[in-house]
Amino acid sequence: MSKLARDNRNADITKIQIARKQLGLSDDDYRTILATQGNGATSSKDLDHDGRMRVLAHMQRIGFRPKSKPGAPSRRPKRPTPAIDAAPLVRRIRAQLISLDRKPDEYADGIAKQMLGDDAPQFFEWCNLRDLYKISQALGIEQRRKGVPDGR
Template sequence: MSKLARDHRNADLAKIHVAKKQLNMSDADYRAMLWTQGRVHSSKELDFAGRRSVLDFLQRMGFRPAPSKTTKRPSRPTPSADALPLVRRIRAQLISLDRKPDEYADGIAKQMFGDAAPQFFEWCTLGDLHKISQALGVEQNRKGAVAR
């Protein structure tokens, strides 16, 4: 089983157990529901179709999954209007460099400006954004990436 499939399976099993708790199901009711929906005695025995069937049944019974309280990735800040063209240019340069993530530019800012660098490159001053763009331009030339 691939890591992605295992992660989806574990997420589905977690939702099933949260639903059991949210609906205040007794253990006997839970086991009976597993047997009628998936013909299994334990949720770990469910295949993909069985997990879908159980989750659909639990949602029909009133289970509403709560949205995640924490995200794995912080959202990127919105740059100021005067910095927007430079931020777009930096993102275009990152795309030309084999689709590097925005965190790559954050790392360049941290390396260039040390502890004075903000957490996100979008928060840099216009002069600092120019320097980041120049550094990415040098990297584009070195790798032979298309620079427009």
């Protein structure tokens, strides 16, 4: 079984268990649904893909409502768009992060948090120009320390 197929199977089984809990099904009722909709299965792990889909569809017909729909936005916030005057510095910081072994944007967020303490915004893109320049300087020092060309 491929990793993708295994991940999908595990996600389906988790949805079935969430539906069971949300509907408040007794063990006997749950096993009856598995047996009738899942071609005699006694456990959600015994279900094939079609059986899992039939069980989920049946549970939705009797009242299960998933919390999020497929394709719904994730809980993780997107990176904010910087102000127009800060955009060049943000692009420079991102280029510096790429030159430092493709560090994520969260690395710059951590630098901002360390430099500014509790006053630091959640995302480095929200810092004022002076603070963005400080972050860029700190990344420049890191680039020199690692021997990475800094683009000058």
